[in-house]
Amino acid sequence: MEDQGFWVTVADVVAAVCLLLGAFFSFSAGVGVLRFGNLLARMHAVAKPQVLGLILLLTGVALRLHSWPATTMLALVVIxxxxxxxxAAHMVGRAGIRTGKVSENDLEVDELTNPPR
Amino acid sequence: MIVVSVVASVLLAVAAVLAIVRLERGPSMLDRTVAFDVLTTTLVGAIAIEAAWSRRTETIPILVVLALVGFVGSVVIARFASVEPEGEGRIRTAEEVAAEEAERQAALETERESVTDAEHHGGGANGEVR
Structure with a gap:
């Protein structure tokens, strides 16, 4: 019994760290989407830190809940x-390039208009 | 745990506010899509924090639904609404709205006056009535 209580505490501490880190990454995605200068940079902020933040948050929830059905559903959300x-990021980027919302000066490599050989 | 929950909630709330600011500023529909994606994911995170704080599992299915619905929204906008006609996203001024309304009324009036066929003055019935 004593041992189990110890592991619950450990899981709670790890969950707390995961929740804080996940919230921080989501926050950084919010900052990125407001501060970045062009469409593709904002798309990057949504596609990467946001997903990592969400995975960390859901890991924290799974560690708090100790329930297999809930953990399965959380894994489903992550998948x-x-x-x-x-x-979604690909479609937004493609639509942005096709409708001329991405200026060529923002791109290091432009494989859509100059295909590689 | 309560401190962790409060700190994480505040971070997520700030993220949501920043996303709403971007949602309002635009400048294009795709930027709004991206900002709306952030907003949806922040909502998922907020519900997750609530579930972690209260140790309750009832709200977990909402996360699955939100994860799917948010994706459908951004894909539909990127696919069908990314081309914006010039000036359509602008809010019209009161004078412009009044001018359009007057034009519409005038068109309606001329149409009403041009209708002078016999049907509107009690002409004879056509066809057999049983």
Whole structure:
């Protein structure tokens, strides 16, 4: 019994660290989406720190809940996020380039207008 | 745990406010899509923090739904609404709205006056009535 209480405490501490880190990454995504100067940079802020922050937050929740059904559903959310976030970012970026919202000066490599050989 | 929850909630709330500011500023529909994505994910994070704080599992299905619905929203906007006609996103001034309304009324009036066919003055019925 004593031992179990110890592990619950450890899980809670790890969960707290995960929650704080995840919230910080989500916060940095919010800062990025406001402060970055062009569409593709903002898209980067949504696609990367946001997903990492969400995964950390959900890990924290799973460590707090000690429940397998809930953990399964949280894993499902993470899988959906990992599947959908690149697709959404790709579609936003492609639509941005096609409708001329991305200036050529922002791009280091422009493989869409100058295809590599 | 309460301190952790409060700090994380405040961080997420600030992130949501920053995303709303970007949502308002635009400048293009795609920027708003990106900002709305941040807002949805922040909402998922807020519900997750609530679940972690209260150790309750009832709200977890909401996270699954939000993760899917947020994706559909941004893909639909990127696919169908990314081309914006010039000036459509602008809010019109009161004078412009009044001018458009007057024009519409005038068009309606001329149409009403041009309708002078016999049907509108009790002309004879056409066709057989059983």
């Amino acid at each position: 959906f996020q990992l599947l959908t976030s690149p697709v």
